[in-house]
Amino acid sequence: xxxxxxxxxxxxxxxxxxxxxxxxxxxxxxxxxxxxxxxxxxxxxxxxxxxxxxxxxxxxxxxxxxxxxxxxxxxxxxxxxxxxxxxxxxxxxxxxxxxxxxxxxxxxxxxxxxxxxxxxxxxxxxxxxxxxxxxxxxxxxxxxxxxxxxxxxxxxxxxxxxxxxxxxxxxxxxxxxxxxxxxxxxxxxxxxxxxxxxxxxxxxxxxxxxxxxxxxxxxxxxxxxxxxxxxxxxxxxxxxxxxxxxxxxxxxxxxxxxxxxxxxxxxxxxxxxxxxxxxxxxxxxxxxxxxxxxxxxxxxxxxxxxxxxxxxxxxxxxxxxxxxxxxxxxxxxxxxxxx
Ligand SMILES: Nc1ncnc2c1ncn2[C@@H]1O[C@H](COP(=O)(O)OP(=O)(O)OP(=O)(O)O)[C@@H](O)[C@H]1O
Ligand code: SF4
Ligand SMILES: [Mg+2]
Numbered sequence: 001x002x003x004x005x006x007x008x009x010x011x012x013x014x015x016x017x018x019x020x021x022x023x024x025x026x027x028x029x030x031x032x033x034x035x036x037x038x039x040x041x042x043x044x045x046x047x048x049x050x051x052x053x054x055x056x057x058x059x060x061x062x063x064x065x066x067x068x069x070x071x072x073x074x075x076x077x078x079x080x081x082x083x084x085x086x087x088x089x090x091x092x093x094x095x096x097x098x099x100x101x102x103x104x105x106x107x108x109x110x111x112x113x114x115x116x117x118x119x120x121x122x123x124x125x126x127x128x129x130x131x132x133x134x135x136x137x138x139x140x141x142x143x144x145x146x147x148x149x150x151x152x153x154x155x156x157x158x159x160x161x162x163x164x165x166x167x168x169x170x171x172x173x174x175x176x177x178x179x180x181x182x183x184x185x186x187x188x189x190x191x192x193x194x195x196x197x198x199x200x201x202x203x204x205x206x207x208x209x210x211x212x213x214x215x216x217x218x219x220x221x222x223x224x225x226x227x228x229x230x231x232x233x234x235x236x237x238x239x240x241x242x243x244x245x246x247x248x249x250x251x252x253x254x255x256x257x258x259x260x261x262x263x264x265x266x267x268x269x270x271x272x273x274x275x276x277x278x279x280x281x282x283x284x285x286x287x288x289x290x291x292x293x294x295x296x297x298x299x300x301x302x303x304x305x306x307x308x309x310x311x312x313x314x315x316x317x318x319x320x321x322x323x324x325x326x327x328x329x330x331x332x333x334x335x336x337x338x339x
Contacts, residue, residue: 006078007183007215008041008064013073015056015063019288031288033059035239037073038314041183044209046216048230048247050223050262052284055236057219061185064217065102066095077102080182100130100179105172107188112172113160119146119171120156126178145174150204166197173204180212187219202229223263227251227339232320235259238285238295241314245321252335255323257300260333294326302331 015034018027033056041047049057063070066087075087079101090098106112113122123142127133133141143153149170160168169189176184186205190198202225208214220226226233227247234244235258243256254260282299285291291298297307306326316322317329325331 005042006040007043007045008039008078008217009074009076010037010039010064011074011076013037013060013063013075014071015059015068016071029288032239032290033287034063034070035287037239037241039234039241039244041215041217043078043182043215044213045231046209046218046229048226048233049217049219049236050221050226050233051236052262053221054284054287056239056287057221057236058187060236061104061187061217061219065099065104065185066090067104077183096130100126101181102183102185103176103179103181105169105176105184105186105189108192110165110168110192113168115160118157118159119151122160122171123156123174123178126175130179132179141178142174145178148177148208149174164197165193166200169193169197169201170204173201173208177208177212182213183215183217185217185219188221189218190225191220191222198225205229223251223336227336235262238290239287240295240324241322242296242325243321243323245318248339249318249321252338253318253321254333254335255317255321255328255331256325257302257331257333258296260335261299261301263336264334294324302327 013034014036016030016032019029019031020026021028037060039047049060051057059068062068064075070088073088076084077087079085079098085098087098120139120142123145124138127138127141142156146153146156151167151170151174160171163171190201193201205216206229209216218229230247232244233247233250234241235256236242237258243250243254243259250259254263285295291308293308293310294312297303300307312324312326314322314324315328
């Protein structure tokens with residue numbers, strides 16, 4: 001890792017799932033769910049990851065945390081003492097120790113919390129497991145965590161069903177923060193919530209980020225949410241990043257046709273603007289059998305012969321703005337307008 005402010009650097013990360021068939025479970029192919037991803041996240045930064053369902057967002061988030069084993073590649077992480085560790089090479093004991101620093105906030109606050117555990121046990125479990133606190137000390141720490149996420153600390157003996165969706169997501173966040181992590185993967189963390197509650201949880205995540213200098217990999221299929229929370233954004237298509245840029249640059253001057261199509265298909269709600277028509281043509285490519293050349297070419301309105309023959313290079317079109325398109329920077333693509 002070259003920069004002092006960098007907390008995470010991912011290089012050539014791949015996660016391929018074998019496709020097995022028949023009685024002997026013979027491997028007949030690979031689902032390239034994450035395929036040669038490069039990205040970095042700075043301390044205190046939110047990197048938003050967006051793309052259609054099945055493009056590999058969750059697999060990427062989990063492979064970074066080694067919640068699933070990556071097939072190959074490198075994940076370098078700056079731990080709390082400032083040392084750089086290669087996450088992919090840690091043994092189980094070292095990985096357990098690092099987990100205190102890297103946590104996952106789940107998508108669904110209804111199914112991710114054990115209904116038979118009280119808030120005290122849910123939020124306190126990581127403290128007990130990591131031998132950070134027990135007894136009265138644990139109780140005090142859970143109370144503090146509840147207050148930190150805007151929950152009434154008198155309710156620590158209650159069960160998840162006694163809370164609303166937004167409150168449950170706060171419990172999930174309190175649990176994720178229990179070990180004082182420095183990096184959170186938030187996978188569709190607000191997708192199951194009503195819009196007004198989404199805004200409250202996003203604001204809470206922002207406040208916590210400032211207070212504790214947290215870094216986020218924020219995964220969402222919702223461009224409005226991604227724009228609201230992210231400092232930089234990566235757009236994924238069939239296991240690959242096709243564009244990354246600072247948020248406003250990406251939204252106002254997209255450089256990859258897929259980003260343009262995604263924005264046109266899912267307009268950001270803005271009462272001042274007319275909705276543009278949804279024009280997401282064709283189906284997302286099969287990650288087990290992607291097309292030759294640029295994976296997006298069967299759906300791309302700008303495709304030329306070269307696109308079905310050669311994979312486009314990853315190009316820095318403007319400072320910090322990268323795209324994988326043969327015509328990056330040459331097309332007059334429509335953004336979503338200034339925020
Ligand atoms: N355990 C697994 N075994 C085989 N294939 C898998 C497994 N997990 C994910 N996949 C495949 O990997 C691809 C990426 O899935 P992933 O869940 O990462 O997508 P996603 O972008 O998070 O989608 P969504 O927006 O629906 O959550 C999909 O084709 C999926 O079917
Ligand atoms: S490389 Fe070709 S097919 Fe792919 S996004 Fe660019 S113009 Fe479209
Ligand atoms: Mg997912």
